Amino acid sequence: MTTINRRIRILKSIIYLSIAVIFSGQVLFWFLPDYADFISTSHPIIDAHGGLEALTPMQTILGFLVMLIPKIVLMWAFVLLLRLCNSFASGDWFNSQTEAFCEQIGRWMIAYAALAVVHRSLLSIVVTMNNPPGERELTISISTNDLMALLPALLALIIGHMVGIAKRQREELNEII
Amino acid sequence: MPIIVRLDVLLAKRKVKSKELAAEIGITEANMSLLKSGKVKGVRFSTLTAICDYLDCQPGDLLEFVQDESDTGS
Numbered sequence: 001m002t003t004i005n006r007r008i009r010i011l012k013s014i015i016y017l018s019i020a021v022i023f024s025g026q027v028l029f030w031f032l033p034d035y036a037d038f039i040s041t042s043h044p045i046i047d048a049h050g051g052l053e054a055l056t057p058m059q060t061i062l063g064f065l066v067m068l069i070p071k072i073v074l075m076w077a078f079v080l081l082l083r084l085c086n087s088f089a090s091g092d093w094f095n096s097q098t099e100a101f102c103e104q105i106g107r108w109m110i111a112y113a114a115l116a117v118v119h120r121s122l123l124s125i126v127v128t129m130n131n132p133p134g135e136r137e138l139t140i141s142i143s144t145n146d147l148m149a150l151l152p153a154l155l156a157l158i159i160g161h162m163v164g165i166a167k168r169q170r171e172e173l174n175e176i177i
Numbered sequence: 178m179p180i181i182v183r184l185d186v187l188l189a190k191r192k193v194k195s196k197e198l199a200a201e202i203g204i205t206e207a208n209m210s211l212l213k214s215g216k217v218k219g220v221r222f223s224t225l226t227a228i229c230d231y232l233d234c235q236p237g238d239l240l241e242f243v244q245d246e247s248d249t250g251s
Contacts, residue, residue, distance in 0.1 A: 176219035177208045 008089050012082060019078050022071050030064040045124045045139060059126055066122045070115035077108040094167040102160030109153030116146045181241045182215040184228070191232050202227035 029035045036052040046052060046063075055063065084101040092098070117140075124139040131137075188195060199209040202224060211217050212224075225236055232238075 172218060175217055176221060177204060177212045177217050177224055 005089060008085050012085050015078050015082050015085070019075050022075055022078075026064070026068055026071050030060065030067070043120070043123060045120070045127050045137070049127050055127065056130060059129065062126045062129075063123060066119050066126055070112055070119050073108055073112045073115055077105050077112060080105045080108065094163055094170050096167065099160050099163045099167060102156050102163055106153050106155075106157030106160060109149060109156060113146055113149035113153060116149060117142055179243050179245045180215070181243055182212060183239055183241055184213050187232055187234060187238060188213075193232065198228065198231060201231050 029039045030052070033053075040047040040051040046055075049055075052060065080101055084098065084105070087093075087095070087098050087101065121138060121140050124137045128136040188198065195209050195213065196206055199206045204212075204224065208217075212220065220240075225239070228234075228239060229236060
């Protein structure tokens, strides 16, 4: 096995593990009481309204779904990264497929960054939906972590553009005998 | 394309087969066919050197510039 194939195999293992951790973590944190504190501390809006225990079953399910949406987008970006790895493993780095995968990963990561902002607003609605009128909340916040998610997104888009240029140059080189 | 490749003429004069030249200069027969028909964007100096060396000719014997009438506007 060549060095590059071994590295791709390690990278694929990390991606599979990441997908499993993202999904299982989401389920554990929301539905196992032992992990409920984590959700409360990472989302002050839940903590401020009595923690996960204070939520009705409907609010818990809605909260889980709201939190799941950006995670699904992130997992899909990882799946695209897996496909990119498979494309690299075949030894063909500069083709239309590779270019498309890079650009798709970039777009989905931008969607993830946007959803990371939106999901906190939706969560505040879900947590306070049973409050009497006048006590319901809609919070809008942007953190440095949200902006950090844009970094890999933009990098993926730039790499996709570079792969496109490299592909066209290779095609032109192939026409030079 | 105003550059005409005269390789087929030269091959006929030297009584050399395309296949033989392709093998000698290290390109595929498909690329040799493309080169002969002029359907390429360029020729590397290394390829040109190898062809000239094997066929004992000058680059000018292989390539000819023909003025494109549509380009001159006449």
